[in-house]
Amino acid sequence: MAIAYNPHLIPSETTNVPKPIMTTSSPLSQDELKKIAAYKAVEFVESGMVVGLGTGSTAKHAVDRIGELLQQGVLTNIVGIPTSLKTQEHACACNIPLSDIETHPVIDLAIDGADEVDPDMNLVKGRGGALLREKMIEIASKQFVVIVDESKVVEYIGRSGLAMPVEIVPFCWKFTLGKLELLFEEAGCVGKLRTYDENGEIFVTDNKNYTIDLYFKKSIGDLRIASDAILRIPGVVDHGLFIDMATTVIVAGEQGVTVKNKS
Numbered sequence: 001m002a003i004a005y006n007p008h009l010i011p012s013e014t015t016n017v018p019k020p021i022m023t024t025s026s027p028l029s030q031d032e033l034k035k036i037a038a039y040k041a042v043e044f045v046e047s048g049m050v051v052g053l054g055t056g057s058t059a060k061h062a063v064d065r066i067g068e069l070l071q072q073g074v075l076t077n078i079v080g081i082p083t084s085l086k087t088q089e090h091a092c093a094c095n096i097p098l099s100d101i102e103t104h105p106v107i108d109l110a111i112d113g114a115d116e117v118d119p120d121m122n123l124v125k126g127r128g129g130a131l132l133r134e135k136m137i138e139i140a141s142k143q144f145v146v147i148v149d150e151s152k153v154v155e156y157i158g159r160s161g162l163a164m165p166v167e168i169v170p171f172c173w174k175f176t177l178g179k180l181e182l183l184f185e186e187a188g189c190v191g192k193l194r195t196y197d198e199n200g201e202i203f204v205t206d207n208k209n210y211t212i213d214l215y216f217k218k219s220i221g222d223l224r225i226a227s228d229a230i231l232r233i234p235g236v237v238d239h240g241l242f243i244d245m246a247t248t249v250i251v252a253g254e255q256g257v258t259v260k261n262k263s
């Protein structure tokens with residue numbers, strides 16, 4: 001029996017209520033949910049906009065959709081600002097005209113995925129390795145639309161038990177790792193240098209830096225204090241905490257899509 005795909009609303013904070021968009025008789029896969037969130041976000045894109053193009057498996061669906069709408073002539077005169085070399089390559093393949101934040105320092109709208117989203121719309125990003133360019137571009141965006149499936153929604157940052165990434169310079173990386181662990185000692189922090197695989201080849205970002213993944217046993221407390229403290233460690237380039245940056249969060253779940261706007 002077909003089950004209607006019903007929008008589920010967050011009271012008083014949800015706007016732009018989507019129409020039911022599909023019916024299905026089996027549970028949606030995580031990738032299908034990512035695609036639903038991405039397609040909803042692309043509804044915010046208008047012809048003539050400069051659009052920040054995020055990185056990762058969710059943002060990829062948004063890039064595909066923008067390319068498709070450009071090809072159909074539904075969207076025209078779009079300039080995309082890619083947040084990683086991978087996205088740049090993919091957007092090129094989708095025939096999206098591209099630029100950068102030196103040429104376009106003000107971006108109308110950025111669309112990107114996230115690894116965690118807390119109730120205040122703070123994010124963890126960077127498990128895909130692109131946090132620095134993402135942050136530079138998304139901070140320059142008038143609207144930042146975050147797209148996630150419901151597995152990314154957490155009670156507090158760090159709750160998923162998955163990594164909170166920090167981009168660091170390669171020079172004496174073990175020293176920087178030690179400083180990060182010490183900083184979050186009370187939260188039971190363990191840091192790991194990111195590698196491509198179990199063979200131990202070190203993961204190198206688009207900016208030729210390394211990534212330390214931090215794992216916490218407890219909450220790290222006030223996010224702004226944590227952010228400032230991380231950034232004060234010499235050797236740190238930036239971290240995956242995106243505090244108070246998202247203007248809209250779109251969550252796709254089995255029960256429907258929620259669109260939450262910053263109040």
Ligand SMILES: O=C[C@H](O)[C@H](O)[C@H](O)COP(=O)(O)O
Nearest residue numbers: 056057058113126128129130
């Ligand atoms: O560096 C990667 C980004 O922050 C991604 O947007 C984030 O990791 C979410 O990725 P995905 O959509 O693949 O879950």
